[in-house]
Amino acid sequence: KQEVTQIPAALSVPEGENLVLNCSFTDSAIYNLQWFRQDPGKGLTSLLLIQSSQREQTSGRLNASLDKSSGRSTLYIAASQPGDSATYLCAVRGPNFNKFYFGSGTKLNVKP
Amino acid sequence: DADVTQTPRNRITKTGKRIMLECSQTKGHDRMYWYRQDPGLGLRLIYYSFDVKDINKGEISDGYSVSRQAQAKFSLSLESAIPNQTALYFCATSDLSGQGGYNEQFFGPGTRLTVL
Numbered sequence: 001k002q003e004v005t006q007i008p009a010a011l012s013v014p015e016g017e018n019l020v021l022n023c024s025f026t027d028s029a030i031y032n033l034q035w036f037r038q039d040p041g042k043g044l045t046s047l048l049l050i051q052s053s054q055r056e057q058t059s060g061r062l063n064a065s066l067d068k069s070s071g072r073s074t075l076y077i078a079a080s081q082p083g084d085s086a087t088y089l090c091a092v093r094g095p096n097f098n099k100f101y102f103g104s105g106t107k108l109n110v111k112p
Numbered sequence: 113d114a115d116v117t118q119t120p121r122n123r124i125t126k127t128g129k130r131i132m133l134e135c136s137q138t139k140g141h142d143r144m145y146w147y148r149q150d151p152g153l154g155l156r157l158i159y160y161s162f163d164v165k166d167i168n169k170g171e172i173s174d175g176y177s178v179s180r181q182a183q184a185k186f187s188l189s190l191e192s193a194i195p196n197q198t199a200l201y202f203c204a205t206s207d208l209s210g211q212g213g214y215n216e217q218f219f220g221p222g223t224r225l226t227v228l
Contacts (some may be wrong), residue, residue, distance in 0.1 A: 004154070032215060043116075043202060044155075044219040089154065093215060099170070100145070100217065104154040 002027045004092055005087070006103035017080050021106045022091035023073040030094040032101050035064050038087045047088075048075070052086050080110045115139045116220035120201050124226045131190040133223050135203030143206045145217070146170075146178060148199040153162050155202065156196040161186055193227045 003026045013019050023033070032051045034076060036044040048057045048064040050073070056065040063076040087105040116137045118222055125131055135144065142163050147155040147170075157170030159178040167178060175197060177185045203220040 034217060036219075039223075041222075043221040044204075044217075046216055046218060049216045091155070091217070102147075102155040102156060104152055 002030075002094070002099070004090060004091060004101045006088075006090060007094050007104050008106060009104070010107040010109070011052050012078055012109040012111060015052065015080060015082060017110075018076070018078050019080055019108070021075040021077070021088050021108070023075070023103055025071045025073075025092050025101070027094070028068045030068065030092045031077040032093050033064075033066055033073050034091045034093075035062075035073075036085045036089040038089060044089065052094075079082050079107075080108075082110050084108060114221070115183050116203060116218055118201075118220040118223050120223060121221065122224045123228065125193055125215055126228050127194055129193050129227075131193050133188045133201055133203075133225070135220055137203075137205045137218075137220075139207070139218060140183075141205035141207040141218075142183065143215075144180070145204040145206070146176075146186065146188045147202045147204065148172070148197075149174045149202060149222075150199050155189065158201075160186065171225070171227050190225075190227075195224075195227045198225060198227045 005024045034049045035047040038044050050057050050066045061078040068074045073097045089105045091102045118132045145160040146158040150154045156172050161167050161180045179191045199221045206215045206217045206219045
């Protein structure tokens with residue numbers, strides 16, 4: 001069974017810092033990987049989707065990379081802002097095409 | 113208007129009661145999912161449906177049932193609620209070629225269910 005791990009569980013940084021969130025998965029036979037943001041009491045907002053054939057995706061200050069062979073993905077946030085404070089979740093699709101597997105998230109706090 | 117809506121947003125009920133959570137979407141997606149989220153456990157898939165006639169069990173389907181009334185509607189039922197079903201429940205949709213990429217998932221705002 002696919003297992004997804006996110007380390008650290010929580011991270012606190014001062015405003016303006018660049019930071020990296022990590023996601024690892026045990027089975028490299030994935031179809032894609034998606035990064036989400038979750039604000040307290042709210043749903044999940046999709047940030048970036050990386051197909052299995054891609055190495056990275058970028059959106060604004062966010063850059064996500066994927067290394068299937070090592071079972072790792074990173075989410076890079078440049079010039080962090082207090083509004084970036086949220087829980088970040090990664091999810092992989094596969095190896096079973098019909099299944100999504102989520103990590104338990106990294107709770108980010110960006111201090112003003 | 114939100115693309116994926118869930119009702120109710122909050123519900124408190126008692127052990128043994130039957131509960132239905134509803135999900136509607138205006139994205140035109142064929143695929144719909146129900147997840148539950150528990151602290152420290154991430155999201156776990158309960159049921160998913162790839163079209164109106166296709167229903168599949170997910171990782172933790174025991175104690176739950178679903179109904180796909182239409183392409184846009186997917187309901188989750190707890191036939192006899194128990195306290196360990198207290199959780200945050202999310203509905204999600206995806207499509208083969210939807211905006212944003214292949215099989216990107218879009219989530220509703222969630223339903224917070226408490227079973228006393």
